[in-house]
Amino acid sequence: MNWREDLRTGSMIANAELRRSVRSITSDRRRLAEAVVIGVSVLLPVSVLFPVLVGKGESVRASTALPPVAGWVTLVTIGLLILSVYRTVSAVGAIDQDALVLSTVHPRAVVIGLIGAEWVRQLVTVGVIGCVLFTAFGVGAGVPWLGLTAFLVGTPLFWWTIVVGYVGGMGLLVLDDRLQFDRRLLAVGGVLVFLVVAFGSQLYVSRFTGAITALSPETIAIKPLFAYAQLAFIATPFATPIGSGPLIVGLVVIVSTPLALSISTRLATQHWLVDDQRTTNRSHVTTGGFSPPVPFSWSPAGFVAWGALVRAIRAPRNHGHVFSAFTAVAPFAGVFTNAPTSEHGLLLALGGVILATVVSGELFVLNPIGELTEQLPLVLLTRLSPRTLLRGRVIGATTAGVVVLTSVGLLALSIGLDLRSFVLLWPVGSGFCLAAALFSTGLGAAMPSSATTQEWGTETVTPSIAAQIVFLFTVWDGATIGVVVLWLVLSGWLTVTPVVVGGLVCYSAVVIGPALASYRSAVRRFESLTLAAVIG
Amino acid sequence: MCPPAIETDALRKTYGNTVALQSLDLSIEAGTIYGFLGPNGAGKTTTMRLLTGLSDPTSGTASLSGTPVGDRRSIADIVGYLPESPPLYGEFSGREQLEYVVGLRMLDADRTAERIEELLAQFDLIEDADRRISGYSTGMKQKVAYIQTILHDPPVLLLDEPTAGLDPRAARQLKESIAQLSEAGTTVFLSTHILPVVEELADTIGVLYDGELVAEGSPDAVTERAEADGDATLEDAFLAVTSEPMANR
Known part of the structure; x- marks a missing residue:
């Protein structure tokens, strides 16, 4: 069966994948800075949790009884499984340079390599954090070696979640290959599923606020899993007698892992060697030429805007980062579900304003230089001025936002939003969209990213993480403040006084000023842009 | 008797x-340099x-040195x-x-190390061997890719546009390498649009048009098919056999 051979080449592939991951970060100062920012943003909550868990440990030291954590063990295991499925579908399910690798080694070695690399990646992120937290609890409880025992007991389970998650992710990819789903329908379906989960969970929580205990993680605890996890507490005052349950769970985990590896190899071979007919079939679709409708046909900037919109509709996966726009409105779901029914229409419309603003700021404009890297030789050598080019992208982004704004607004009208509020919100929301697009253009031009990454099976250029973080902190926060004020005014809680008007004028100045300045800086950058500056 | 190096x-x-490939029947003997020609979209890369x-494949079979693919x-x-x-x-x-x-091919690292140095020297890459590939020129990348393709001394080489992006000196090095390998018994299946390369190297030419092999034979035989006056070039022959009326004949 050549298992030994595949393990050896698989470990080489894993090693190479990890080295490439590290080098792709360390060789680029901007990516390195982003990694540091992410690291710090993860370490901060961990450092806050550390003393909390030490205290928790101290509190249970005397009782020698564990707090009820069975549900959390189950939740963490399920979470890791979902993470693994997601990572497989979005990234690890694909191989870079498939012609080289698949004509050189057996697919099983490739699967071992990719899973091995993913295991290490998750170990140094999720695993280390988990061990630190366990150690904190152990220090408090007087058993500082708890982190180590948790690592030893958790490793097979951790490995199992990655391999089984890989099977799940590969299964989805093979299903997609077989059924040849329309990519656009998949993108819309994915967003809808996310919205259902985001809003559904908030709805669920709000409906059961009176009986919150029903939501306790303990209610979903898988007892044998917890029994296995308790092995980590062996040789501690919290140790419980070991029955056959934990051993059976351990055996199932250990035996099913290579089984899952075999299944994932079969699935991966099917997926990697399949011919995607969607590309071939679509190339035969007659589009009727490039003829922008009115008003896009009125100006060269309109042409650029229409081109960007058409390409986004045909290849939505190239704009996967806009997905964060939907996470930005998720908190609104809780407010929505807790509000009286009479307010639902208005709240939905206000949520639509935020969504539309974030979409406008993230689509086409958050990485205007990076996204154009390949086309720059064409773009820079046309008579199109940088101003026209950027204006076109801003128009395209604003149009997309206005479409979202209008759609959500009409939906809000159908559930009780009064026409007066709709008429007031629409121009204000459109203004937000335009301001976000203008602001993002400068922000994105200042922090361009032309590195391609493999996401959702597509080579795509995404905005830099730094630009995305700055964008969300400024635009999302700014839009939320504006929306809250709008809510207060439209609900009649805030009467229009000279002070309020003065506040609104200040707010508008704070929004419009930086947006215009940012846009102008982007134009200046584009005017002095050379290929060498982008491609290096 | 040895099985053909490439058989479909x-x-x-x-x-x-x-239909990317209609019904391809090939039988290429070991040591042959087979020039595989065809216009864009003819099905050459699909075949490879x-x-x-x-x-x-949708149907049919293919084998290399008697081993099913x-x-x-x-x-x-x-x-x-x-x-x-x-x-x-x-990176x-x-x-x-x-x-x-x-490592991936599980070759003997010590023995191959010497060969790597030889090949790097042969293709003028020694000085740049320790630089990251992301900083290489197109030609340098192509040369490294060619070296990694022949490192394990495969009996069958499938090369898709190997001289693309190479300067004349590098192209000459690569053509000499291909000729040497062929002399040593390696079968080379060479797909390219650069007809002089095929004219110079190939023992046999196959022309694919719209997924169908419309001409096959020695370069001279294929050229003769284009014109009776004897002045035709391989380019004339290529254009003749890949024009609609000829191809439909």
Whole structure:
């Protein structure tokens, strides 16, 4: 069966994948800075949790009884499984340079390599954090070696979640290959599923606020899993007698892992060697030429805007980062579900304003230089001025936002939003969209990213993480403040006084000023842009 | 008797309603340099992917040195495949890339180290061998990709546009290498649009048009088919056999 051979080449592939991951970060100062920012943003909550868990440990030291954590063990295991499925579908399910690798080694070695690399990646992120937290609890409880025992007991389970998650992710990819789903329908379906989960969970929580205990993680605890996890507490005052349950769970985990590896190899071979007919079939679709409708046909900037919109509709996966726009409105779901029914229409419309603003700021404009890297030789050598080019992208982004704004607004009208509020919100929301697009253009031009990454099976250029973080902190926060004020005014809680008007004028100045300045800086950058500056 | 180095029997590939390869029958003897020609979209790359097992045929069979291409483990040792876009990792240096491939192919690292140095020297890459590939020129990338393709001395080489992006000196080095390998018994399946390369190297030419092999034979035989006056070039022959009326004949 050549298992030994595949393990050896698989470990080489894993090693190479990890080295490439590290080098792709360390060789680029901007990516390195982003990694540091992410690291710090993860370490901060961990450092806050550390003393909390030490205290928790101290509190249970005397009782020698564990707090009820069975549900959390189950939740963490399920979470890791979902993470693994997601990572497989979005990234690890694909191989870079498939012609080289698949004509050189057996697919099983490739699967071992990719899973091995993913295991290490998750170990140094999720695993280390988990061990630190366990150690904190152990220090408090007087058993500082708890982190180590948790690592030893958790490793097979951790490995199992990655391999089984890989099977799940590969299964989805093979299903997609077989059924040849329309990519656009998949993108819309994915967003809808996310919205259902985001809003559904908030709805669920709000409906059961009176009986919150029903939501306790303990209610979903898988007892044998917890029994296995308790092995980590062996040789501690919290140790419980070991029955056959934990051993059976351990055996199932250990035996099913290579089984899952075999299944994932079969699935991966099917997926990697399949011919995607969607590309071939679509190339035969007659589009009727490039003829922008009115008003896009009125100006060269309109042409650029229409081109960007058409390409986004045909290849939505190239704009996967806009997905964060939907996470930005998720908190609104809780407010929505807790509000009286009479307010639902208005709240939905206000949520639509935020969504539309974030979409406008993230689509086409958050990485205007990076996204154009390949086309720059064409773009820079046309008579199109940088101003026209950027204006076109801003128009395209604003149009997309206005479409979202209008759609959500009409939906809000159908559930009780009064026409007066709709008429007031629409121009204000459109203004937000335009301001976000203008602001993002400068922000994105200042922090361009032309590195391609493999996401959702597509080579795509995404905005830099730094630009995305700055964008969300400024635009999302700014839009939320504006929306809250709008809510207060439209609900009649805030009467229009000279002070309020003065506040609104200040707010508008704070929004419009930086947006215009940012846009102008982007134009200046584009005017002095050379290929060498982008491609290096 | 040795089986043909490359053999296909009614090999066919369709994508939905689109026929990429109609029914390809090939039988190429060991040591042959086979020039595989055809206009863009004729099905050349599809054929190469089928011959490497990277794509499954809709029907028909293919084998390399008597081994069915579906036997992936054996085929990996038999074939060296250089696709049109060099399969390299930009984060590695040239030397690291080659050593990585040595590891993947489970070759003897000590013995291959010497060969790597020889090949790097042969292709003027010694000085740049420890630089990251992401900083290489197109030609340098192509040369590293070619070296990694021949490192394991495969009996069958599938080369898709190997001289693309190479300067005349590098192209000459590569052509000499191909000729040497052929003399040593390696079968080279060479797909290219650069007809002088085929004219210079190929023993046999096959012309694919719209998924169908419309001409096959020695370069002289194929050229003769184009014109009776004897002044025709391979380019004339290519244009003649890939024009609609001729192809439909």
